[in-house]
Amino acid sequence: MTLPPLLTIQYWFTLSPKPFLPWVEWILLIGFSILIVLGIAAHVVRAKSSWDKLRRRIWGKAGSALITLGLCGLLLYGFYYENISFLDLRAFYLLWLAGSAVWAWDIYRYAKVTVPAIYKKQQERAGYEKWLPKKKK
Secondary structure, rough: OOOHHHHHHHHHOOOOOOOOHHHHHHHHHHHHHHHHHHHHHHHHEEEEOOOOOHHHHHHHHHHHHHHHHHHHHHHHHHHHHHHHHHHOOOOHHHHHOOOHHHHHHHHHHHHHHHHHHHHHHHHHHHHHHOOOOOOOO
8 A cells, every 4th residue: 555645755855856737837826826916905905994903904914924925935836947956845835834824823813812802901991091080181
């Protein structure tokens, strides 16, 4: 019983990998390009929106992540296309995938944990300041 090629060490770490199928090349190229376009769109939404600062910051973080991941992916694809020996390792795609997962988790945690905590703290502060005496003009 042999392992499928994707599960072997030689597939991910060979210095002269077999070329991708043409449709896989197109999917990689189009996918990385779409990430860049989505990142630019997220920055446009952030700039044009009338949301508060924290929600705009979420969109900015997502836009920066998408643009950076798209550019890094296009760089990996460029190394593949030019057949640069060491930088053409398939393992770099795994590193890219792991980095994108960590970055997505960081943005998710900021949006679902940090921002609601900040909102709650602001509400508590507003409730506290409601009872403080105001300065006379």
